[in-house]
Amino acid sequence: MDDNTSLNKTDLLPSDAATEIFPLAISAREDTEAARKIAPTVVKQLSESALFRMGLPKSLGGWEGNPVETLKVYETLASAESSVAWIVWNNHLACTFGRFLDESSMKEIYNDPSHVYANSARPEGVATVVDNGYMVSGRWTLVSGCELADWFVLRCLVVSEGSPTTLGPGANLKLFFIPKTEVEVIDTWNVGGLNGTGSHDIVIKDAFVKEAYAVGFDSPVAIDNAYSRLPIGCINAAGCAAMSLGVLKAAMDDLIDMCLERVTPGKSPDLRDRATVQAAIAKSTTLLASRRLQLHNSVETLWDESQQQNTFTDVQLADVWAASCEAAREARAMVSEIYAVAGTASLYKQHRIERAHRDIHAILQHGIVQPHWMNQAGMAYVGLTPNAAMFRV
Template identity: 30%
Template sequence: MTMQTAHLLDLPAQLEPAISAATGEMEAGRDLPEKLVWELRDSGAFRLLTPRELGGFEAPLETVLKVYEGFGRLDASAGWIVWNANWGFIGALLDEPGNARIWGPGPEPVFAASSMVGTAVPCEGGYRLSGYWKLVSGINHADWFAAAAYIKDGDDVLLTEEGMLDVRFFMLRREQLSVKDTWNAGGLLGSGSHDVVVEDAMVPGELVARVDVPARIRRPRYQGYIPSLVVPGCSAVVLGVAQTAIEETVALAVSKRTVTGGTLARSAHTQAVIARSEAALRAARLLLLSTARDLDLAGENGEPVTLERRAALRAAMSHAAQVSREVLTAMYELGGSASIYRGNAVERLFRDGTVALQHHNHSAGFFESAGRVRLGMPPALPVF
């Protein structure tokens, strides 16, 4: 383990006191407190994937996922924001003039993004961007919004040379968009996942990134399929949430009495559920990390990140989501009536985890797309 890797893996533990102190404010304010956001930023938690010349760590994906998981163990919303703010890799795609706009004088930029897609029309000097993006976590604290959009010519959506939909990333300043206060959810409240509206905003070409061409920075981290640096982070966060749910249930089981007079921990059913859940979760974690390691090694060895490797990552994500949902449900059920009360750790973990599992990236449909690739067919998704 390198010194940098050890430092990054220690970040969740370093931020634990600040995150714990902010828990109540997160729930009440439906967002991360401003103070916590800047503590996360200043610790380096938002520049895990940023190129070195822009002040980032340029860390391997496997390491990044372990960091996300670590934050997810502490708090789902904090982990979610750390994941969604790590868009510094965009600096490997943009040319130097675009990077100079984003990483200019002043504090480190904070990003937010959404998995939704808008539309962009070419114009002189760049593009006119419009759209409605739901669930933009951390947008109230972001300096820049990374908006995905299709390129349109009239009513037609343009295709790339490979015949795929032409989806690009557009970097918008905070003042170019409107935030709709829509985040009133059952869980993950501290993520501040409000909606964003953009109406005919001018985005200069130097702030538009393509993912279907080689990155400008020709180093291992950025030579694969760039969206693969983004999509698995949510799965790592949920694995962390599910692991903490097991730990909290184990702690509860030692003292919680059952109707027969013994403790929950003495029940053979409890013992079997805990063991099965932990084994399944560990296996899902190892699978996700192994697919990430495969992508890291491909970049380091100059090998292509093939569609098959991407399909393996997507299948690992869907598997992690499926297992995490089963574990969260099992822990909630084991807790009995204790699990229904606010203030019980498992109650909040269940709410946060199940909301996080509703993310598009956790859709079971990705199993189908991964299966299509295994059977020699295209995945039939624009970003896979």
């Protein structure tokens, strides 16, 4: 692909673009919450800033540089509105899956810079082999951003003569690229945390998908560059952790603002005079800085290795998995502590602490930062071979 045909219309670093969107994301928070999807004004600016396309090659408007930039984007956006960060992060994965397409198919699916993408790696559909392709049907749950999406990347069990017809050993699983015209959204997303992600169910009935639009994690990568060589699983986990740190920052900043605003000369104690509040602010400040540094350093190591076309060691991958899971877990615990020490103020929706407390618990429900990944990392550290399917992908 020719880099001169780049669809990226901005010269800003992704993190700078996220900083510019930050005030808009905050001002539109109630619209996002009420509609259960990102406010149109925010979607428009995210699209114009190419933040939905960071996982693509540069020639299609992607980032293609140091992945730490994407972590900064997620953290910044999550500190404004978690649902905005979540959809940007989710688009990154949907675009990353495009690396397995041939170049012609990649151009067809990702050619429009205004497009938004959604995905589900849950194998909740069935694809039957037919001439020149597949017939796909299924119902997928938790498809974030489905109302905004122009294209979907959905995982299915492929059924053909002699192949397993249920999930389990030997099952043939593929990702299918399907346009929104084949998708029906079922309104199921009635939740507290991450309410603005619009993670409804979707249904597809007998949609034909041509063979070129079906790929697996073992499919050849069409474009060989340092970014496309990065592992999908742990980089995705790092993004989830970065969002968690952003939510922590929002809660911490809100608590500090309340301390500065609630000063009553001549009267005491104020909120800022409480020992529990002082300790929580100090603890969250150092936790945020240390976990961010560890997360960024572990991802930076993979980036360095990828640029040199080296094979990642299990320990290097484990470092990212462990940094991600611990950053997310400790961010959740710290947000809960801030929620507690802020007292009754935490109950009111006018404060970001209330939303942060809801969102952080929703973020940590994602399978990519569950405790079993710490066991996988630990296996690498003691000389065993991690055996989870996504550990190295």
